[in-house]
Amino acid sequence: MNKLEYYLSHPVNINMARGIPSSELLDLSNDMLDVLTSKTNFINHDNIDIRNYGSLDGIKEAKHLFAEILNTNEDNIFIGGNSSLNLMFDLISKSFTHGVCGNTPWSKLDKVKWLCIVPGYDRHFAITEYFGIEMINIPFVNGDPDMDLIEEYIKDESIKGIWSVPQYSNPTGDTYSKKCIERFAKLKPAAKDFRIYWDNAYGIHYLDKYEPIDDLLSLCDKNGNPDMVYMFASTSKITFAGGGIAALAASKNNLEDISNHFKRQTIGHDKLNQLRHALFFKDKEALLKHMDKHAEILKKNFDYIESAFEKEIKDLATWNNPKGGYFICLKVDHKAKEVIELCKKCGLTLTDVGSCFPYHKDPANSYIRIAPTSLNEEKCKVAVEVITTVIKSLK
Ligand SMILES: Cc1ncc(COP(=O)(O)O)c(C=O)c1O
Incomplete structure (x- = not known):
């Protein structure tokens, strides 16, 4: 045989x-479960009682943690629930029902199209397919998405977004080059409500050494495109896939728009879990x-x-x-x-x-x-x- x-x-x-x-x-994260006890001081740096309602955008300590993970400024962070995918789904859903920053809700448009860097993450594609968005393939060329093609496609106003996993991409493992990230920051889409969904799910999941990529949010800002990107991450694969915390980073304008939506959806996410994570990871070294x-x-x-x-x-x-x-x-x-x-x-x-x-x-x-x-x-x-x-x- x-x-x-x-x-x-x-x-x-x-x-x-x-x-x-x-x-x-x-x-590796089991000790995090012992971080909170009945003796914990539940009043945080901002004088907020972590056990109570409130703090829609998350506690300062958790924002600090995600600023390290996403290599960005903590003032731009919004902390969600336990899933970054959930944040992405909600933002697309909201774009259909209420629009992006005052623009026409996508449900009122004849056509909504999306750029998908391929091969890519199946659950991203499942979200856009679910909403009936027409998906267009963008191949990799030498480890970077084909930026020429992206620059060409975004001249079409019906292109409203792009899925991207910039570091250790799912599944190709590619990390976009510095030059490519700069080109993303300089995109000039025809649609005012075009957003780069920059899903940095694996940003600190290095196998050899920590090599953070540049902060697309501040690069977009420098290039006169402050509102063009939403960046995402979660601790799903840092602590517990079933009990982590997720976050997004965006411009002030976007954060206001997003909060306006979330404040109807929840009074606040799980702050005890946010504190648990922040205490477990005392600093970047930890x-x-x-x-x-x-x-x-x-x-x-x-x-x-x-x-x-x-x-x-x-x-x-x-x-x-x-x-x-x-x-x-x-x-x-x-x-x-x-x-x-x-x-x-x-x-x-x-x-x-x-x-x-x-x-x-x-x-x-x-x-x-x-x-x-x-x-x-x-x-x-x-x-x-x-x-x-x-x-x-x-x-
Ligand atoms: C690229 C990417 N984004 C998001 C997720 C899911 O993240 P979360 O658990 O925060 O929803 C995964 C999970 O495999 C992923 O590969």
Whole structure:
């Protein structure tokens, strides 16, 4: 019996479809649960009782934490609930019902279009698809989104936004270059309500060393485009994916517009969790020490996968060796569907075919997102053996 026959008759039951933290990664934050006790001083720096209603935009201490994470000014931060994706969804929803900063609500327009950097994050595309927004693919060119194409498309007033994951992108692992970020800041969209959705979900998820990207918000400001960007981050993969905090950073004008919406939606988000996070990460040094521990754990699987791919499928596929983030992006020209389906028959669940593209349409049927973060060493090795065995069997 060859290896493929073995796995087909002994399915492995491993799921590496989603970028989920492992228990080992989650354990790194367990002490945070002991930070708040009945003896904690619940009156914060701003003389606010954390236990009570209020502080719609979040407590100062949490804003400070996210200013470090997003490498921006804390006065521009709005703290949300436990999910940055939720903030993005809400902003798009609000844009349809009430418009952006006094502009016509998108529901009253004939057409709303959106630029999607591909391959990209499937849940971003799911939001724009849900709202019936027409999505347009923008490919990467040498690790940066095709900025020429973006500059051309935004001359169309119906283009209202763009999804972007600027650092350790999901799933390509690319970090946009300094020059590219500057070009984003200088965009001159025809639509006044065009917004860059700058989702820096992996900004401090380095595998080797901390290398923050430039603050697009202040660059936009310098270039006369103060309102053009919303930046997002969360602690979902820093502390607990099910109990973190999320934030956005935006101009004063945008923050006012956003708060005007949120004040109808909630009296305030969970300030106890905000305080818990702020006390756990006393300062930037504590935050980065914590992320060093993440990197140490994550690197083992990333290193293993990259060397196994090199050894087994060098001539059959290409992949990135990311410096951070949660994914390895594997490219098997015109065979992604077959590989994903055969892996499934061997008991290994990968992200669905086409997921990294709007409407699930991978034009060249090539991309497979490898999400190794939730697997222990043993399962990771088995998963990689299944993938490489399947790819070799299809050559
Ligand atoms: C690019 C990106 N943004 C957002 C999220 C989800 O973030 P949150 O848990 O804050 O909603 C993910 C999760 O995988 C992601 O990859």
